[in-house]
Amino acid sequence: MSQKPYGGLTMSIAERDVFSDQLNKVFENGGRGRACLVSGGVASGKTELLERLNDQAINSGALVLSATASPVEQTLRMGVVGQLFRNAAVPENVAAKAEYLLSAGLPTSRQPDQDPPAFDQTTLLLAQEICALVLEMAKERPVVITVDDAHFADRSSTDTLLHLQRRIRSARVLMVLAERTGEGSARLRTEVMRQPHSRHVRLQSLSATGVGELLAERLDGIPAESFVTACAELTGGNPMLVCALAEDWLAATATAGNDQTPPSAPVTGESYRQAVLSYCHRADPDAARVLRAVAVLDELATTANVAKVTDMYPSHVADLLSLVDGGGLTVDGRFRDPAARNAVLADLDRQEHTALYLRTAKLLHDEGAEAAEVAAYIAASGESGETWATTFLRDTAEQAVAQANLRAAVSYLDLARRTCADERQRAELTVRLAGVQWLVDPAAAGQHLSRLTADLRHGLLAREHAPPLARWLAWHGFADEAKEVLTGLRDTIADAGPALTADYRMTVQWLRFFHPRLVEDTVDPAFADRGEAAGSTLFTVLKDGTTSDSVHDAEQVLQSWRMSDMPIECALSALQTLLYAQCPNRATEWCKELLAEAENRNATTWRAILTDLRAAIALQLGNPSEARAHALKALEIMPPQGWGVAIGSPRAHLVLANTMMGKFDEAAEQLTHMMPRTTHQTRFWLQYLQARGHYHLATDRLHAALDDFQMAGDRAGRWGLDYPALTQWRSDAARVYVRLGRGDVAQRLVTEELELPGSRGPRIRAVALRVLASTDNLRKRVPLLQEAVDLLQHCGDPYELAYTLADLSQAGQVLGETNRARMFARRAIQLSKVAHANVLHSRLIVHSKPLPGSAEVADEFNPLEPLSTAERRVAVLAALGHSNQEISRKLCVTVSTVEQHLTKTYRKLKVSRRTDLPTELAGIA
Numbered sequence: 001m002s003q004k005p006y007g008g009l010t011m012s013i014a015e016r017d018v019f020s021d022q023l024n025k026v027f028e029n030g031g032r033g034r035a036c037l038v039s040g041g042v043a044s045g046k047t048e049l050l051e052r053l054n055d056q057a058i059n060s061g062a063l064v065l066s067a068t069a070s071p072v073e074q075t076l077r078m079g080v081v082g083q084l085f086r087n088a089a090v091p092e093n094v095a096a097k098a099e100y101l102l103s104a105g106l107p108t109s110r111q112p113d114q115d116p117p118a119f120d121q122t123t124l125l126l127a128q129e130i131c132a133l134v135l136e137m138a139k140e141r142p143v144v145i146t147v148d149d150a151h152f153a154d155r156s157s158t159d160t161l162l163h164l165q166r167r168i169r170s171a172r173v174l175m176v177l178a179e180r181t182g183e184g185s186a187r188l189r190t191e192v193m194r195q196p197h198s199r200h201v202r203l204q205s206l207s208a209t210g211v212g213e214l215l216a217e218r219l220d221g222i223p224a225e226s227f228v229t230a231c232a233e234l235t236g237g238n239p240m241l242v243c244a245l246a247e248d249w250l251a252a253t254a255t256a257g258n259d260q261t262p263p264s265a266p267v268t269g270e271s272y273r274q275a276v277l278s279y280c281h282r283a284d285p286d287a288a289r290v291l292r293a294v295a296v297l298d299e300l301a302t303t304a305n306v307a308k309v310t311d312m313y314p315s316h317v318a319d320l321l322s323l324v325d326g327g328g329l330t331v332d333g334r335f336r337d338p339a340a341r342n343a344v345l346a347d348l349d350r351q352e353h354t355a356l357y358l359r360t361a362k363l364l365h366d367e368g369a370e371a372a373e374v375a376a377y378i379a380a381s382g383e384s385g386e387t388w389a390t391t392f393l394r395d396t397a398e399q400a401v402a403q404a405n406l407r408a409a410v411s412y413l414d415l416a417r418r419t420c421a422d423e424r425q426r427a428e429l430t431v432r433l434a435g436v437q438w439l440v441d442p443a444a445a446g447q448h449l450s451r452l453t454a455d456l457r458h459g460l461l462a463r464e465h466a467p468p469l470a471r472w473l474a475w476h477g478f479a480d481e482a483k484e485v486l487t488g489l490r491d492t493i494a495d496a497g498p499a500l501t502a503d504y505r506m507t508v509q510w511l512r513f514f515h516p517r518l519v520e521d522t523v524d525p526a527f528a529d530r531g532e533a534a535g536s537t538l539f540t541v542l543k544d545g546t547t548s549d550s551v552h553d554a555e556q557v558l559q560s561w562r563m564s565d566m567p568i569e570c571a572l573s574a575l576q577t578l579l580y581a582q583c584p585n586r587a588t589e590w591c592k593e594l595l596a597e598a599e600n601r602n603a604t605t606w607r608a609i610l611t612d613l614r615a616a617i618a619l620q621l622g623n624p625s626e627a628r629a630h631a632l633k634a635l636e637i638m639p640p641q642g643w644g645v646a647i648g649s650p651r652a653h654l655v656l657a658n659t660m661m662g663k664f665d666e667a668a669e670q671l672t673h674m675m676p677r678t679t680h681q682t683r684f685w686l687q688y689l690q691a692r693g694h695y696h697l698a699t700d701r702l703h704a705a706l707d708d709f710q711m712a713g714d715r716a717g718r719w720g721l722d723y724p725a726l727t728q729w730r731s732d733a734a735r736v737y738v739r740l741g742r743g744d745v746a747q748r749l750v751t752e753e754l755e756l757p758g759s760r761g762p763r764i765r766a767v768a769l770r771v772l773a774s775t776d777n778l779r780k781r782v783p784l785l786q787e788a789v790d791l792l793q794h795c796g797d798p799y800e801l802a803y804t805l806a807d808l809s810q811a812g813q814v815l816g817e818t819n820r821a822r823m824f825a826r827r828a829i830q831l832s833k834v835a836h837a838n839v840l841h842s843r844l845i846v847h848s849k850p851l852p853g854s855a856e857v858a859d860e861f862n863p864l865e866p867l868s869t870a871e872r873r874v875a876v877l878a879a880l881g882h883s884n885q886e887i888s889r890k891l892c893v894t895v896s897t898v899e900q901h902l903t904k905t906y907r908k909l910k911v912s913r914r915t916d917l918p919t920e921l922a923g924i925a
Helices: 020-027 046-059 079-085 092-105 121-140 155-165 186-193 208-219 225-235 239-256 270-282 285-300 303-310 314-326 338-346 350-366 371-381 387-402 406-419 423-440 442-446 449-457 463-475 479-490 498-514 533-544 548-560 568-580 584-600 604-620 624-637 644-660 664-671 677-681 683-698 702-718 729-739 743-754 762-773 778-795 798-815 818-834 838-847 855-860 869-879 884-891 895-909 920-924
Strands: 034-040 063-068 143-148 173-180 198-202
Touching: 034 046, 034 186, 046 063, 046 143, 046 173, 063 079, 063 121, 079 092, 079 143, 079 155, 092 121, 121 143, 121 155, 121 173, 143 155, 155 173, 155 186, 173 186, 186 198, 208 225, 208 239, 225 239, 239 270, 270 285, 270 338, 285 303, 285 314, 285 338, 285 350, 303 314, 303 350, 350 371, 350 387, 371 387, 371 406, 387 406, 387 423, 406 423, 423 442, 423 449, 423 463, 423 604, 442 463, 449 463, 449 479, 463 479, 463 498, 463 644, 479 498, 498 533, 498 568, 533 548, 533 568, 548 568, 548 584, 568 584, 568 604, 584 604, 584 884, 604 624, 604 644, 624 644, 644 664, 644 677, 644 683, 664 683, 677 683, 683 702, 683 729, 702 729, 729 743, 729 762, 743 762, 762 778, 762 798, 778 798, 798 818, 798 838, 818 838, 869 884, 869 895, 884 895
Parallel strands: 034 173, 034 198, 063 143, 143 173
Antiparallel strands: none
């Protein structure tokens, strides 16, 4: 391009070189004036274009008069015109005259609610004077007038500029007015474009080529075609967004360092986020509202839906959606990138955030959308606000519970509770929330208990909620509050309905077993004894031992129990009944079934409790390894803070199981965890004392062990829980007295225990007989141990059986019955290995020596040779200590068939009882 006067003009903006010809014509000698109206969307490059035009004009020697209109200054008359003359390059005399004219010719402002005045005679005279000043300056050198955001100019300034525009045709004046597409004044556009020397330039989004040029300028290099294409798709050609992507890419490259490859794709970082927010803040208020609605609605953002949530006319919304699509943030009413949507959502103020999400929720609700979708929008709003939303959240929460989506139910109920204005309804929502939270996180449910206790006290909560509230309070060790709840219900239970009465009685029975001190002064014992099936059957078994009726009643409860409509305590009482009725295998099967339901319903709390109960069952079955695994799993499912006072149970199981297996370091580690003081008033403390006592006994801390066992006995007696099925503290203490050389005291304690109600269970009696045998002379010792062996083989406890057989072996060696001693020792070795009785197993291996003349015979003897295949299978399992019932289940035959095979086996092997079966049979297994 040839050199022009004052240097000429050459502009270089990607696809924006629309002014070069216009400007150069103005700068030619004798050039004619020009006017240009530039229209473009938000951030389309209008401002940058004007700034570059101003710079180029100044460099070419022109006088630049620039102004930027603002919506906050629309009430300031001649405000834009005043900006034009407040320019350092304006001659002082001209500036002073303009200031005088503006200050003397018009009042400075009008009230915001007043319509702008027409172009009256005074304003017309002032406009003529202003125009004269501009035309006079244009005689000396070209004048460039630029007004950005002209659509915000005050009325008098707009009229003055239009007046000037009609008089610059023969003057070296270039007037450029920039307006935002869709927001400019129709009058301004019409007046500008009616003049032959005027031009209307519409800034479109950059093409892919234009995006590439802009990126090349910003990145100081030509980017890859794929990178340019991706940037064009992300920005829709909006220059501001393209520049933001360039800045984010440069920042990411700088962060990556020299040893890493720069990102090959665009990066939407902080600059992009700020550019998105800048677009929204600069956009027309209605367009910004539409953008925020689109962000909330996301995939639901149709014209009709946006119109409903913004309360605008659909036709207006359609125009605005088209406008913002042209701005590059959206395409077809959807954000081009999730980062843009997230930036808009994060920028919502609380009030608008709540309003948009609630309106969207109501829209979906009215159109019959999925409940979960509606609830998700209500939840996202942060408050339910309206009655329909509270009711909807409650109903949706119940659906979520039915579908085992408990955590979703918790969020819905919590939102409904927090925003509910009615006190009674809020109390009902809170107790339901606590009930659902209890299934997944008892610690979280505990935060509501104080409020619920107060609500019950003040009559805001129905008394039907008192029994579960008392159980929750007891779980967390709030004994005084639980007593208050139970006492209040006791005083009105006479007129209660059958369902509440049954729940109350069940709660009382459960607490008698679980938290006995709590009900000491709270409940009439005669009333408590009339407790419901599961609880009363449990105490019947503890007092009277196993009966067919008690086992039947417990299984009836388990068959009818469902987690959705019956308290878990009913099922736990029934399972405890089976456990203390010496039916561990039946308890295991039921426990597995209930665990499956708990897992299907995602009930974390009940999974943990039932898994811990499996640990108790495994200990009764003489399987400490399995008990240890279950107890660890229980603590993994639910962390200690969720267990409340019941933390004593899994801790006790771990201490006892590790002690039985000889893992004394692991047992000691468990004992380092402090028990809550409130646990000391519960049955779980008895479990813990018993387990700790066994650890002390196994590690030769005899007096510490005795203290623990006697403390357990004292607590059990004071709490009405002194039942051998629950704690054999007398046998445990007797073991210590035997070690201390006080056999007389030990004998008295065991004899006392054997005379107590409920001591007839085979395992209970066997344990006591083994301890009693250690207090007697050798001749009396063997029959006691033999009876204990028979009982243990019946109930299937390989751990205790291994120790009893070891005692028999030791007695046989002392009495000179070497063959029998050897047989018992070998069986004890086999069983101690099976039962993970590692201390016993190691001791027996070390002390076992071949007896003279016996090894050779043993090598030649094959005990299976005379037996049939069926008899062999039965004999092997019997030699391992399995009961007839267990053998029948394992081999899928009747108990009668097992008995027949054993009878034939005894005859063929020339033995008279199960304990005489050759130990080689266990080895073959």
